[in-house]
Amino acid sequence: MSERNERRELRGATYGAAPDALLQRLTRHDWPEDALQVVGEGVLVLAREPGVDIAPTARRCVRELRERCWRGDSELAGQIEAALGWTGTPMLLPLALDLQELAELLEGDPMVGGGVIDLSSGNTWPQSILDGDGLVDEDDPDLDDQERWLWVHCEGSRAGYHDMQLFTADLPDGPVADRLARSIEGRGAFRRFKDTLDEWPELLTRWLEFSDERQLGRARAWLAEQGYAAVPQQVEP
Numbered sequence: 001m002s003e004r005n006e007r008r009e010l011r012g013a014t015y016g017a018a019p020d021a022l023l024q025r026l027t028r029h030d031w032p033e034d035a036l037q038v039v040g041e042g043v044l045v046l047a048r049e050p051g052v053d054i055a056p057t058a059r060r061c062v063r064e065l066r067e068r069c070w071r072g073d074s075e076l077a078g079q080i081e082a083a084l085g086w087t088g089t090p091m092l093l094p095l096a097l098d099l100q101e102l103a104e105l106l107e108g109d110p111m112v113g114g115g116v117i118d119l120s121s122g123n124t125w126p127q128s129i130l131d132g133d134g135l136v137d138e139d140d141p142d143l144d145d146q147e148r149w150l151w152v153h154c155e156g157s158r159a160g161y162h163d164m165q166l167f168t169a170d171l172p173d174g175p176v177a178d179r180l181a182r183s184i185e186g187r188g189a190f191r192r193f194k195d196t197l198d199e200w201p202e203l204l205t206r207w208l209e210f211s212d213e214r215q216l217g218r219a220r221a222w223l224a225e226q227g228y229a230a231v232p233q234q235v236e237p
Contacts (some may be wrong), residue, residue, distance in 0.1 A: 004205045006034040014232050015098070019049050020195060024050065033208045034187025036065050037216040040076040041232045045102040047083040058084055075224045090168050092229035097122035099230050103215035105152040113154025120148055122233050150226060157190070163214050164193050167207055
């Protein structure tokens, strides 16, 4: 199984309320590369399950998060420690939501990005929905109600561009790294970068995992800055 499929199945076990399958995947020695944010979400789920000994896996996850220290890693490490009673409870309100959906609101074209989070459900609504037919099942929502809605303003693509730079800089010197470095120069960098990576499917997979992980961490950190701790939004089977 490819690492991207492993990552997808790990997220599925986390969000699908499947503790047995999740525990089996998390207690394996080898985790998918660039998946600590996903692993940490799974640890948070199992920390709430009675009778599950997740402490050794949690310690490893916390250690690796703090060693890596990408944006959002320290927030997740602190959540895990608090969930297991190793530290005091952070002064953040828990909010169950899909971090990937939040990341999509935060990053991209500022002209069409952004949206709101429904704090009562954790659902996210992009600006395009607000500008169109409105919210599902809402006749006339009061979007100024700060106790119900949290506005998400798009931060643009600067962080995503920096991800491409980091990914390229980490490759061994050679023609592949040179082509990718040239692809991100000037306008249209994102499209050229993706088109170039299409020639190397395994490298493209590595990039998608790297990019997903970076986005999840940034979304988690942004939410913490608003006073909320992201917890997995589980869907019962």
